[in-house]
Amino acid sequence: MEFNGLLPKLPKPVRLFLVAFVIVLSVGYFTGLLFVSETSTASVDGIEENYLGNESDENADVMKFKKSKRQMLTIIHTHILSMSFIFFLLGILVWLTKLPTKLKVFLTVEPFLSVLLTFGGIYFIWSGVTWFKYLVIVSGILMTATYTASAMIVLYQLTFSKQYGNTFNQ
Template sequence: MINLNGFIFRLPKEVKFLIGAFLVVLSVGYFTGLIFVNDTTENHPQGIQENYLGNEEDLEAEVMKFKKPEREMLTIIHTHILSMSVIFFLLGGLVSITKSNKKLKKALMIEPLLSVLLTFGGIYLMWTGLHWMRYVVVVSGILMTTSFVISVLLVFSQLFRK
């Protein structure tokens, strides 16, 4: 059995710099996405629902939004699940080589993948009429972001340690 626990310390310096640069760029992209989510939904369950289902009945709405067509929904769900699964697979691989508690590492490697399914599956189910899924989307999005931040900090904290 291969023991990856602490393998990050044995990586060559140039690989550590590559990983560090990757984490910085990945974090910029991730948090830019969160800024976009905040801009379109105000990070609120009702805002999430309005972003995908529209708000045409609210005559006092500042910005009029319309229900997204099925083709657009499928594109959003498809691209986000594929891209975020790759992001969290790579990040999980980096977490696996840190020197950390096995249960913590397992949680950080699996939870965000489950949250990706719950977040984007929840968005689709909400769009189909299960409006209560907006709460699942909020909770799973928070868990996914928390896992992302902890994972990046964990890897970064060990990256250049002797």
Template sequence: MTYNGLLATFPKEIRFFIATFVVILSVGFFTGLLFIKETESTTPAGIEENYLGNEDDEEATEMKFKKGDREMLTIVHTHILSMSLIFFLLGGLVWISKAPKKWKLLLTIEPFLSVILTFGGIYLMWIGISWFKYVVIFSGTLMTLSFTGAACLVLWQCLKPPKVE
């Protein structure tokens, strides 16, 4: 079965539908990143403070408390499930776009590894393995780059006119 470049052969209306989905998915994804910035979780210290609290910091301008067991399990559970679904759907669209197989593998497999490393890393940091905050930043950055690359690839191939052969 030939699937490389199949996306460009879809009727214009279906490609527009897919492009609209990817745009809305991207709005949701990047809104999540704005939330991370708002909670000051973009630095190792900020991640640690967000999940472990800052009760001992007398200079803190906003008091934060360590997340409870149920709250952490809810955060990890919902993010792993929802992000897996997001990357599965986007990955399916990547596989029917026209691109080298190695790039497709990178854009579709890496995000799953990053989801586990990011949210598993947050949990491991929360239970006391504090150096995982660096893994969380690294894997979260890779996840964002993979999402952006995959979304751009799909959008570009949905919106460009197909070549007549």
């Protein structure tokens, strides 16, 4: 069975369902990024402070304490599982688009590597290997870029694919 370019050919009700899914998934994903921004973990030093605490900083606006092992395992466990499902489901949709295979492979495999590097890196930061904060920033940016590109491509091909005409008019 040929999967390349199947997405715009799906029946209108299925495409509408998928558009709604990708939009709601994206709201959830980007709300998570807003949370990261609010917890000061969007910066290199903020990542380290969020997991290792800032008790030694007398001028800190908000006092933070080093996360416990239980907290770290909960954070890592829930994020790796949930992000895996997010990227698995979005990846299925990417494989149904009309794109070059190499681009599909990148958009669908890279996020899994970034999830491991990001949350594995957070664990290493917590363990005291603080230079991993740079890896966490880079992998997090790459993960978000691939998510954004994948979601936009899927939404575009579900709604505005020129190859088959405007798919919502069919």
